């Protein structure tokens with residue numbers, strides 16, 4: 001897990017925050033790659049990554065949709081700055097933008113995105129049930145949201161991880177609860193993917209036309 005360092009992973013700041021974000025870019029690489037295998041996006045899709053942190057997912061999304069605009073959103077100044085540095089070439093080409101803001105009230109019109117992702121961030125969101133409604137709002141009809149994480153409730157974690165979940169106050173639903181959260185937020189369908197032999201989860205919420 002990426003929550004064992006000094007500093008505050010809920011809202012990275014300062015020197016420790018920068019180091020933490022560099023570390024997360026590499027540590028979250030495998031779970032992100034696996035989770036994004038469930039993303040079905042056209043080459044010109046407009047995609048959003050919420051809680052973009054150090055920016056590695058934005059670069060991956062730009063490879064999946066090389067003709068689309070990839071947006072990153074994060075409420076930490078340090079994360080916004082690191083994501084911009086990490087993707088400076090893509091930003092200069094006009095393919096990536098990084099915006100400061102909170103998931104609870106995103107500065108986007110309704111129905112803006114062809115796909116939305118969030119990696120190792122949901123467990124920090126202040127109002128998970130309400131925040132999912134905000135995600136649904138900015139998603140286009142027919143598009144999907146992928147929530148990717150390396151923890152979920154009910155998994156048999158070791159003591160250190162259990163202590164970290166407690167220490168950092170992580171919201172950690174079971175797979176069934178993830179599904180319920182998505183459906184209660186108004187997603188028309190929800191699928192849960194678990195990676196065998198790991199504690200990885202990818203919760204997928206679909207927005208059907210007419211919601």
Ligand SMILES: C[S@@+](CC[C@H](N)C(=O)[O-])C[C@H]1O[C@@H](n2cnc3c(N)ncnc32)[C@H](O)[C@@H]1O
Nearest residue numbers: 011024028051053074075076079102103119121
């Ligand atoms: C553990 S880091 C993960 C970063 C990156 N997604 C990754 O996988 O390496 C969590 C990120 O979510 C951001 N975050 C947490 N709560 C947020 C919120 N309410 N709105 C926007 N960003 C948030 C934090 O600032 C941080 O950059």
